[in-house]
Amino acid sequence: MRQPSVTRARVVTVSLAVAVAASATACGPKDSGAAGSGADATPHKGGTLTVLNANPQADFDPARLYTSGGGNVPSLVFRTLTTRNRENGAAGAKVVPDLATDTGRPNKDATVWTYTLKKGLKYEDGTAITSADIKYGIERSFAPELSGGAPYLRDWLVGAADYQGPYKDPKGLASIETPDSRTIVFHLNKPEGEFPYLATQTQTTPVPKSKDTGTKYEEHPVSSGPYKVVENDNDGEHLVLTRNTYWSSAVDSERKAYPDKIDVRSGLDSSVINQRLSASQGTDAAAVTTDTNLGPAELAKVTGDKELASRVGTGHFGYTNYLAFNPKVKPFDNPKVREAISYAIDRSSVINAAGGSSLAESATTFLPNQKSFGYNAYDLFPAGATGNAAKAKELLKEAGYPNGLTITLTHSNSKDFETSPEIATAVQDALKKAGITVKLQGLESNDYSDTVQNVKTEPGFFLAHWGADWPSGGPFLAPIFDGRQIVKDGANFNSGQLNDKSVNDEIDAINKLTDLDAAAQRWGALDKKIAGEALTVPLFHPVYKRLYGKDIKNVVISDWTGVLDISQVAVK
Numbered sequence: 001m002r003q004p005s006v007t008r009a010r011v012v013t014v015s016l017a018v019a020v021a022a023s024a025t026a027c028g029p030k031d032s033g034a035a036g037s038g039a040d041a042t043p044h045k046g047g048t049l050t051v052l053n054a055n056p057q058a059d060f061d062p063a064r065l066y067t068s069g070g071g072n073v074p075s076l077v078f079r080t081l082t083t084r085n086r087e088n089g090a091a092g093a094k095v096v097p098d099l100a101t102d103t104g105r106p107n108k109d110a111t112v113w114t115y116t117l118k119k120g121l122k123y124e125d126g127t128a129i130t131s132a133d134i135k136y137g138i139e140r141s142f143a144p145e146l147s148g149g150a151p152y153l154r155d156w157l158v159g160a161a162d163y164q165g166p167y168k169d170p171k172g173l174a175s176i177e178t179p180d181s182r183t184i185v186f187h188l189n190k191p192e193g194e195f196p197y198l199a200t201q202t203q204t205t206p207v208p209k210s211k212d213t214g215t216k217y218e219e220h221p222v223s224s225g226p227y228k229v230v231e232n233d234n235d236g237e238h239l240v241l242t243r244n245t246y247w248s249s250a251v252d253s254e255r256k257a258y259p260d261k262i263d264v265r266s267g268l269d270s271s272v273i274n275q276r277l278s279a280s281q282g283t284d285a286a287a288v289t290t291d292t293n294l295g296p297a298e299l300a301k302v303t304g305d306k307e308l309a310s311r312v313g314t315g316h317f318g319y320t321n322y323l324a325f326n327p328k329v330k331p332f333d334n335p336k337v338r339e340a341i342s343y344a345i346d347r348s349s350v351i352n353a354a355g356g357s358s359l360a361e362s363a364t365t366f367l368p369n370q371k372s373f374g375y376n377a378y379d380l381f382p383a384g385a386t387g388n389a390a391k392a393k394e395l396l397k398e399a400g401y402p403n404g405l406t407i408t409l410t411h412s413n414s415k416d417f418e419t420s421p422e423i424a425t426a427v428q429d430a431l432k433k434a435g436i437t438v439k440l441q442g443l444e445s446n447d448y449s450d451t452v453q454n455v456k457t458e459p460g461f462f463l464a465h466w467g468a469d470w471p472s473g474g475p476f477l478a479p480i481f482d483g484r485q486i487v488k489d490g491a492n493f494n495s496g497q498l499n500d501k502s503v504n505d506e507i508d509a510i511n512k513l514t515d516l517d518a519a520a521q522r523w524g525a526l527d528k529k530i531a532g533e534a535l536t537v538p539l540f541h542p543v544y545k546r547l548y549g550k551d552i553k554n555v556v557i558s559d560w561t562g563v564l565d566i567s568q569v570a571v572k
Contacts, residue, residue: 092558317562329460404435473523
């Protein structure tokens with residue numbers, strides 16, 4: 001996942017820095033979903049679900065979205081070859097069939113993947129969904145005017161690197177074959193055991209060629225899911241969905257589709273969203289949010305009110321906030337300096353700055369602390385809760401800095417990033433105890449991204465964060481540590497500019513595995529190996545807390561997205 005901006009974060013677009021006070025919590029960090037009647041009551045069909053969000057559901061076209069974009073709203077309209085398992089917690093981090101009968105059948109070396117569509121699949125107009133429609137939907141995602149979606153298919157499919165989409169090249173991609181109306185075959189450049197995860201991306205949504213209106217398709221995309229678009233105002237600011245009468249639960253066991261109507265209203269102030277959900281009056285009683293955390297004032301109210309506390313959903317998403325080093329810049333070219341900083345960090349103060357232990361879990365591993373990623377508990381530079389200043393000073397002396405040193409930490413000035421001034425100040429205070437003077441360099445959000453993601457301007461020491469496109473170690477470790485992904489003339493995320501053949505080879509070896517549990521174990525071992533280079537200092541993994549209305553039932557929050565899954569929600 002490319003590091004998210006305020007408007008394009010696929011799962012989380014809220015600031016931890018302005019989130020929850022450390023001492024207040026409605027549900028413990030280990031809870032999945034929510035307590036109370038919302039989780040326990042028997043769900044029923046009918047009614048209208050209101051979604052109150054800060055960020056508009058823009059670009060409502062499967063070619064331009066990620067599966068989890070917009071807090072799960074797209075998955076109500078767009079079905080894909082595979083999807084996430086719609087269950088609470090860790091069980092929800094598994095990939096399951098959607099339009100396809102299974103999660104894919106690979107050849108021996110995982111360079112060819114074959115899918116068979118279920119029988120009886122239909123669009124909102126009653127016409128049959130075919131494999132040719134899925135092929136066309138993927139091909140149109142390559143059109144420059146429909147850019148914005150996941151980049152993997154361009155990298156993975158044979159002959160796709162320079163393809164410009166069906167509007168310019170109607171012959172299409174030879175690497176996607178459709179031998180019959182229910183079969184689709186993908187030919188890849190190299191082994192990719194995680195193709196079933198990629199098949200969850202909205203680019204595998206079927207699009208009937210005869211109904212394609214190019215850039216205007218987002219105004220009324222043809223539904224393959226339980227709901228269809230009947231209104232789309234101001235590029236997703238107000239989106240109204242009603243039932244697709246040709247959808248059938250017999251061929252879709254994942255989406256429950258309880259409400260008759262879903263009314264998505266966006267562009268709202270976060271405090272207003274929480275006020276409305278707290279009051280839970282009128283239509284807001286049957287409302288949820290998928291992108292707005294509780295703030296300090298709201299949480300203080302929640303902790304003193306049992307009824308409100310029962311309406312807080314807690315979620316986890318594969319995401320790590322960390323300190324990044326550029327070893328091309330002195331003194332960070334010296335591993336002992338990087339190790340000293342790793343020992344000196346005070347994670348307690350960082351977590352307090354991030355909103356407290358209810359909103360942030362201490363991290364000593366780069367991979368998130370979830371089984372699906374291959375989480376391997378380790379701490380190569382044990383700093384304890386408040387830092388090991390003595391060990392840090394010892395290492396600095398060995399590095400030639402017996403009297404300490406002065407360095408600069410680059411961060412974003414925006415409170416909408418986990419790289420905020422509050423986090424930076426906590427790091428500054430911690431390193432001071434070890435004799436390290438930290439000068440803070442705050443940049444506006446766009447300048448920050450442009451600076452840290454360019455190898456020519458990348459600073460030596462900066463705050464960073466990364467989230468996965470799917471719950472696996474692959475999209476987490478490869479973009480940050482695979483030397484072949486270093487980009488010298490564009491957005492680069494390998495901040496340590498690591499190009500280690502043994503690391504690259506292990507990434508290739510894991511990618512060949514189609515046993516995802518075995519692959520997870522290998523990702524965890526690789527995470528620990530890379531950590532020995534001290535190229536990053538993991539700080540914390542976020543926890544998300546969102547309020548929902550009093551008439552909301554059947555709350556499901558998986559570890560895949562970390563947010564309430566509106567495909568499961570019922571209203572009273």
